[in-house]
Every structure is written in C-alpha cells, then in structure tokens.
Amino acid sequence: MNRYPLAEHDPDLRAASGRRFADITYEAAISGELTDADLRIHAETLRKQAEIAESAGNPQMAANMRRAAELTAVPDEELLKMYDLLRPERATYAQLIALAERLEGVYAAAETGRFVREAAQVYRERGLLRQEA
Numbered sequence: 001m002n003r004y005p006l007a008e009h010d011p012d013l014r015a016a017s018g019r020r021f022a023d024i025t026y027e028a029a030i031s032g033e034l035t036d037a038d039l040r041i042h043a044e045t046l047r048k049q050a051e052i053a054e055s056a057g058n059p060q061m062a063a064n065m066r067r068a069a070e071l072t073a074v075p076d077e078e079l080l081k082m083y084d085l086l087r088p089e090r091a092t093y094a095q096l097i098a099l100a101e102r103l104e105g106v107y108a109a110a111e112t113g114r115f116v117r118e119a120a121q122v123y124r125e126r127g128l129l130r131q132e133a
Contacts, residue, residue: 003048003052006045006048006049006052007021010048013042013045013048014042014044014045015037015038015039015040015041015042016037016038016040016041016042016043016072017035017037017038017040018042019034019037019038024038024039040072041068041072042072043069043070043072043073044069046065046066046068046069046072047065047066047069049065050062050063050065050066050069053065063111066111067109067111067112067115070103070107070108070109070110070111070112071107071109071112073107073108073109074103074107074109082099082103085099086099086116086119088123088128089128089129089130090130091129091130092129092130092131092132093120093123093124093129095130096116096117096119096120096123096129097117097120099116100113100114100116100117100120101113103116
C-alpha cells in the first residue's frame with residue numbers, strides 16, 4: 001500500500017500544535033493564523049515516515065526518523081547544546097555518556113541515547129574526544 005507522501009494519504013496528519021495538516025494553508029499563513037508549532041513536525045508523523053522507510057527496505061532512514069521523533073520532545077535550546085556536544089573534540093567521554101543518560105531518562109529517547117553512546121565509543125576510538133584538563 002502506497003502511503004507516501006503522507007500529506008496526500010493521511011487525512012489525520014497533524015502538526016506539533018495538533019492542527020490538522022490540511023488546515024495549514026497559504027491563506028492561514030497570510031492571515032497570521034499559524035503559530036511556530038503549526039510549522040513543526042509531529043512525532044507521530046516521523047514515526048509514520050519511519051514505518052514507510054522500513055517497509056521500503058531502508059532501515060537506516062527508518063532509524064533516523066525514529067530518533068527524530070524522539071527529539072521532538074527536546075526543547076530547541078537544549079537540542080542545540082546537545083548538537084554542539086556531539087561535534088568532534090567538544091565533549092569528553094563522560095559528558096557524552098551523561099548526555100545519553102539525559103536523553104534516555106528525561107526525554108525517553110532510548111534510540112537516540114544508544115546512538116550517542118555509540119558516538120561516544122567511536123569518538124574514543126578515533127581520538128575525537130575533548131581532552132580532560
């Protein structure tokens with residue numbers, strides 16, 4: 001069953017605000033009805049995208065979509081700090097493990113936490129961690 005693109009096949013698709021995707025129109029934007037949350041993707045939409053990717057034989061894309069769905073719960077400011085920590089030589093191994101634990105514990109982002117743990121190990125092996133003072 002072809003469910004892609006979702007916007008054409010899922011009438012219940014919603015933005016992060018809860019507004020139906022079909023109600024996010026040019027006219028609504030021009031009239032000032034839309035909010036920032038109306039323009040953000042909903043976690044459920046990303047999970048549906050993951051299902052489509054998985055069924056199409058693209059497990060890497062599916063995993064990316066599931067992690068993205070988890071990250072919709074993380075406030076933007078904190079997400080940017082996390083992103084900065086994941087850049088080479090910006091964090092120690094302990095800081096990356098603490099980040100993984102925060103993702104898992106505070107945001108229930110288990111897949112993303114595992115991904116950060118894996119990154120911490122790869123950074124350790126490749127000498128990409130910040131050296132402790």
